[in-house]
Amino acid sequence: MQNLSADTKNILGLQLVTDPRWVNLAAISLEEILTDHAWCEQKAATSCISLISKYNDKEKLVNELAPVVTEEWGHFRQVLTEMHKRNLPLGRQRKDVYVNKLLDFQKKGGSPEERFLDQLLTMALIEARSCERFKRLSEGLTDTYMRKFYRKFMESEAGHYTLFINLAHEYVDKEKVKKRWKEWIVYETNIMLNMEVRGDRIH
Secondary structure: OOEOOHHHHHHHOOOEOOOOHHHHHHHHOHHHHHHHHHHHHHHHHHHHHHHHHHOOOOHHHHHHHHHHHHHHHHHHHHHHHHHHHOOOOOOOOOOOHHHHHHHHHOOOOOOHHHHHHHHHHHHHHHHHHHHHHHHHHHHHOOOHHHHHHHHHHHHHHHHHHHHHHHHHHHHOOHHHHHHHHHHHHHHHHHHHHHOOOOOOOOO
């Protein structure tokens, strides 16, 4: 792993970039990457629906996440269309080790506000890491078409990361958000340092 540039840190809040070997492995396993990507977009849409259902009393959250549901589902359809062009089936959903490790860090006790904040920060981190991965694909793949394909997803995920951070600031004291976000970043960095480099997963 390498340190991120200052600009990327400011944009995404991450401390480590993806191991450079990942893009090379992903290029070899592009069919697997597309399958995993499709399921990631599907899960992003359903996660937003879950947040809306659980926190329906938070008007700004509902209004801000409703279009994200549509966008994420649209991304799922875009990836599915790309797979159909290649005569690839959707395939089965895989276990997402990265996301499961993030979920392990969410507060199970504490106040409702703390649990709510952790849900938002989890989503922010997933979107940030997805954005960083799509950036690697948009720059590292040899296929020009697929570089452009992933560039579009990169731009979208960056906006989603910002949205979840802004929602956290909307409903929780900014100092609490800042403190907890620093804890999340340290935890996510350790996940990345200890995860196996696999080319068949987005995360």
